[in-house]
Amino acid sequence: MFDLTNDERKVILFLAFVFLLGLGVNFSSKRFMPKKTPASFNENLGRVNLNTAEQKLLMSIPGIGEKLSQRIIDLRESIGGFGNVEEIKKIKGVTEAKFDKIKDYLFAQ
């Protein structure tokens, strides 16, 4: 009917076999994969990066207003970026109590 040569038949069968195998593997991986595979999530999730955040983003953190956000940016520019969050304690107005309040929202990278 199709007048295929023996080599052509072999090629078509090989491709069909690979596709069939692929379908089986794909279906099994979807079906039998555990629903919840633990992942190494970023521990800074949901926090604001002190080294890249704009003023508006810093101001979205409870406890940081316009003045403090501006001071953070000024210090960042003067020291060329924060090495760790503790460094914001140098800023005027960041008391120990204030730092405890805002530290969970911040990270430096």
Add this chain to the structure above:
Amino acid sequence: MKNILGYLAVCFCLGIIYVYLFKIVFWPCYILGVVVITACVLLINKELGFDILLLVLFFILGALNLKNSYTTPNSDISRYVYCKNSTSLTVKGFVNSRPVIKNGRVSFVFRTEELQFKKNNYKTRGNILVNTKNEKNLSYGEELILFGNLYRPYRLSNRGVPVAMRIKNNSALVRLHKNKGRLIKRLAFYLKDNAESVFMQHLSPLAASINNAMILGEKKHIPAVVYDYMIKSGTVHIMVVSGFHTGVIVFISGIFLKILRIPRKVRYFGIMFCLILYCLITGASTPVVRATVMGIFLVTGYFFQRDPDIKNSLSLAVFFILIINPKDFFSVSFQLSFVSVAAIAYVYPCLRSFFKTEKIKMKFLRVLFEGCLVSLAAWVGTAGFIAYYFQIFSPVTLLANMFILPLSSLIILSGLSMVIVSIILPSLSGSFVAFNEVSVFILLKLNSLLIKLPYAYHYF
């Protein structure tokens, strides 16, 4: 028998239709597939037996392919959407599309990789559609952490993503300042942005919107009236990037590479690269993927110095698209795109021999008449589908295509040339701009005139 691939593609599609209409269980069907493939190996030297089994095998492969696509992975993000309660989640991933800004809101497709749910972290996969008001300067590939509510949109968006996320506030979007996008896709979006800005800078808003649709596949700025006129005259297909555009790209890139004196065989690779790039620029919709696959196979044919065959290229394009996503078979764009090309491939030769076009002595008249027959073949192929999906029957299409197709080809050529020239020699772009504006004006005038003809179109 020629065009074996065509028969195999038809059987593959029949398998897809079978699963769409009837319920099957994957594993028994899979075992049947293994049995049939084994029988094929055993009967490899038998003529008829092998051929029939091969057709059955492709039917089963089509059926299994659709069944497999219906199954979502256990780790898919959509499994975390619950019917009653909107779920608050934190997800990590990257922007997987070009962000679209509309009415002060930014929306983009986000490829998820990890999620945090009830203080536990899990690996996940799948896309979500994200809407936010705050960040407007996002780009493709940017890695983000988002916090928001997952929900299923009431109406499926045109991006075909079944899950969406509403971002709560400014601090719910954290930019990780890493780009995870593919280089070729980034290049495609960069070129698209540049081409769009060239159109916006040089052309009037109407001409820019028409050029954006015809060349870049962005139809959102076309006025509704213009679109309506095109539907009535049956020429709306020129607004969809398709095989014609691919042909223009092959032509332009071929000439450009020839001017640079690049060797013939290397030039073919250059053309293929340009085709893939253009496919990505226009958003890789079904008609353009179909046309790109066909174009690549035709160019490959030239590379190996084999006679290119449109029917085999079309069948390969069917396989290529349906293997990746078998659900595309039920989309209107897939059906119209393939039916029109299939009609040109199968009906046009019959019409040509029926009207005996080779007897027309004048070359110009013969080419014109053959062009009309191509248009007639495409119209015959698509008329039924258009009547079914859009409830419109427009006999004026035949006449309209004769004038509008050459005009649209001029618009595409001048538009593309304008983009290239304005980057290389901006001072020369003026003449292309004027030509493009005039062509768009004539196109719109002609279209509005044609639909005013008696019995031009009929709504059911």
